[in-house]
Each structure stands twice: as structure tokens, then as C-alpha cells.
Amino acid sequence: MAFSLQPSAFILHLNLIEKALNKALPSQHVLPKTIHRAMRYSLLAGGKRLRPLLCLAAAEACSNRENILKEVMPVACALECLHTYSLIHDDLPAMDDDDLRRGKPTSHKVFGEGIAILAGDALLTRSFELLSQITPPKRYPLIKFLQEMSVAAGSQQLIAGQVADLEAEGKKVTLADVRFIHERKTAAMIVLSLRLGGMMANATPKQLKALTKFGKALGLAFQIIDDILDVTQSSAQLGKSAGKDLAAKKATYPAIIGLEASRRKAAKLTAASDQALRDFGPRGKMLGLFAQELLKRPS
């Protein structure tokens, strides 16, 4: 793992998420065993669980119903399936060509490229299947969840970011290019996680707007810090190949505006994200902890 995000405040939530993820996929004995082994290998490989955690925290910020964590869990699992599918496909030789992920060999290194592609496809499909397990709240019918998730994961958001990333490699890129990539590849999924969590808690339109603002700032800060870590940390610390972005001349903030300016930008964005939480009062505490934790990462 690139960093540890497990202060005591998150342990309860992380345990619930790991348990739910374990049940969110068919067992490895279900035929064809290969595909279910490959899906489980990548989904249950650890990871920060940032998106499910944000989803749960957003729900708690908007509701104090006792069952809220249980109700929001299928959405949290869907978000992690979506994230894991994008990692598996990003790591493929035809994309970023990465051998390590979360400290373990990438899916195609273990199962071969064909099965890795299919495992990604299956996790993407599963994320929509999980969405069908929710009981939607009053303000937000199922169709809203389906729209938000399919748009954020689609060709103008998540996939657009990956395409722009792929096309930027080896070329001279501007800050606007880098921003285009980060907003779509990372921030869009962070915003989605928060919004779906808020929606499950029947958030008011005003609350949903605040969550979106928080997520946009946090998402960009998160990606900038990830870029910084790629430059400053070793492969062992990162759990993935270090310096790869630099070697591939990838579009990153440190490469364009330098390390120090990148750190200042990340700190500024994190402060902005904190500001967006004001109206939630004490219920926004867990979301606030996230912003703090992000800046505490070794860098």
C-alpha cells in the first residue's frame, strides 16, 4: 500500500467493508473457477478502500439512522469493484504495463492477459449487479444511482481520463491536460463515492452539493499526492513500481510544476475540501479525518 489510512476511527468501517467485499463476489469454487479466483485475487488484495470508506462516511454525514452502514454497503462494494476493474485494465501491457499492484503481482502476471481482461470486465459488470441490491431512499430512485454510476464510469469521465493518460505518454503535456486526466480518472470516482453514499442517506440537495464540492477538491489533492509519492518513495514503500510515471514521461503535477508547488497545491485543495464540510457539523467528522489523513501521507 502506498500509505496506511487506518487510524482507530476507520477500523470499524474497514472491517465491515472487508467482510462485505468477501461476500460481494461468487466463491472461488463457482465455475469457471479461474474467473472467480482472478476477481477475488484483485478485489481482496488489500488496498486503502478509500472509495467505500468515503461512501460510508458521506452516508453517516447525512443520516444518523442506525442501519445506514448496512444499507449503503452494496453501493460501497460496487464502488470498490469498479475501482478494481479500472486498476486491472490500467495495469495491462497495452496500458501502463505494470507488474506490481498493492504489493502483489498484477492480475495479468498471475492469470495471463486474457483472464485479466475478463476479470476486469466481470468486476465492472458485477458493480452494476450490486447496485440492484439496494433499497433506494425516498428522494433518489434506483434510476438516479444507475445514471450517476454509469456516467462517472463512462467514456466522458473515468474512461476519458484513462484515454487522455494513454495519449499523453511521451508527449509534452500542459497543466490543463494533467487536470483533465486527474479530474476524470480519480476525482470523478471520489465524487461518485460521496454522492452515492449521500444519496443512500437521503441527503438534501444542499448536502449533496457540499459533498460534490468536497469530493472535487479531495480527489484532485489525492491524485497530486499520489504523483508526489511516485517521485519520492521506493517501490517497497509504494507497493508498486516507483518512478514509473517519470520514466514513462507521464503527465504528473511534479513533472510540470515541480515538487514543492505540487505539495502547496495539495495542501490548498485539502483546506478547500475541509471548508466544504462546515455545514455537516460533527457528523462530517469522519470525512474531515480523510482530508487530514491524506496530507499526513509520507511525502
Added chain:
Amino acid sequence: MAFSLQPSAFILHLNLIEKALNKALPSQHVLPKTIHRAMRYSLLAGGKRLRPLLCLAAAEACSNRENILKEVMPVACALECLHTYSLIHDDLPAMDDDDLRRGKPTSHKVFGEGIAILAGDALLTRSFELLSQITPPKRYPLIKFLQEMSVAAGSQQLIAGQVADLEAEGKKVTLADVRFIHERKTAAMIVLSLRLGGMMANATPKQLKALTKFGKALGLAFQIIDDILDVTQSSAQLGKSAGKDLAAKKATYPAIIGLEASRRKAAKLTAASDQALRDFGPRGKMLGLFAQELLKRPS
């Protein structure tokens, strides 16, 4: 195209489908242009449109409402997006490694492997987005559509078929193996197309059961005939590389039970599919034409 399925009875429907497909994706000028060009290249490359046609025909078999074709169209387009995604990924070098599809170079030959993988991902995601455009009928809420589509496209149906197909290559396979593959890779999507069409038309449970029975027989017959064509036709006739299945020792009916027995099996299944339509009366006419057309294919 492997065969032409365009008697006058289908022309109206085919025109409507082509028009709707053209509008079902962002234009090629939307950023990032590459991904939308790649999505449109494969989706609008012709093809038999079998799944959308079956979807429309099933809806007409269950309803005589004037607007039924218009109402069912987002579902029909979603099915074709789903089918096209599976073709793009199946054709990749890590899978079947095919250079030709529908008479044109495959996606990865034109756009490179990275973009081809992402174009498949984007079409899969788009199929779920299209589902969010429907107005579900009384008997079947959106959740039913989401469940049926995600399960049929998931790791125990469509993807399971592709995994088993991949793993069968070069090995000695039994008739049970071939059936496992065909039922999941082809029949599951045919059945899905019919069921979703029926559901949009508010089909009775009895009608939905008959559509399922029809689809299972038709889907298997369709795949067996596809296998036969691979042995008996040239690449020019097929619009894709001929004899590839045989060369790759792929699991096919002709390879296991021989050409003649395969033809008899296909004829028997087509008769069974016809039988399942009895209760629809004259409204099942278009579905019946499909079964006939399938057997008329040059073989």
C-alpha cells in the same frame, strides 16, 4: 456479415435500430475523440443486429401498443452495445486474436490494443447507462432489468462462456464443454434480448417463460450454425477469418459430432423454438421468421 437476415419483414425494424444506434453514443467530436471514434467504429460497423431485432420482436409479440417499438429501443441499443463490447474484447490478441470482424479490421488493428480494451469497457458501461433511459412497465420495475442484464453479462454467463472457450483451446473437449460455452456465450444473450423485450411490453409470466424457452433453443441453434459456417465458408463470405475455430482446435459442434449431425441438431432446435411460439398466435410471426431465417443460412 456471415449471412444476410434482411427479408422485407425486418427492414422497418432494422432501419429504426440503425437510427437509434447512431444516436445511442456520443458523437465522434466529443472528447476524447479517440474513444468515441472507436466505440462508433465497432457499434456502427453493420452486423446482423440479431439481439435488438429479437428484443423488438419479443416486445411486439407481447403488446400491440403503438409506441412499443419506440419504448423498447433504449433496451435494444443496450443489448447491441453489450454484444459489441464482447466482440471487441473477444477479438483481442490475448483472446481469439482476430484481424477481421464484420468484414472490417478489428478494433485493436485500427486503434491499438489499449484503446480497443477501453472501447469495450466504455460500450459495456454505456449499455447500463442506456438502461437508465427506459420507462419501466407496471409488472417489471427497473431493478428487474438491471438484475437480468448484469447477471446475463456477468461472470457466470457471458463471461463464463468466454473463459471456458479460452480454456478449451488446444484441449480435448466433450460435448458437455461445448454446450456449457454456447449456452453462456450465445444463448444467454439471446434469451436476455427476448426477455427484456417481453418485459418492456409488460409480458405475462407465461409469455416470459415461452420467450425464454424459444430463446434457449434458438440461441444454441444459432451458435451451432455459426460453427458450421466456419467450416464450410470462405473468409470473404464470412466477413471474418474462416477455419479459425478448426485451426485453433476450438470447441465446436462440427469438430465433435461431425457436420451432418450438427446440421440435424440445429434443425431440431429450430423446430423446438418454433413450438415455443404457439401461444403467441399471429403476434409471434416475426419471432417465427427468425427461426426460419436461421436455418436458411447457406451451410
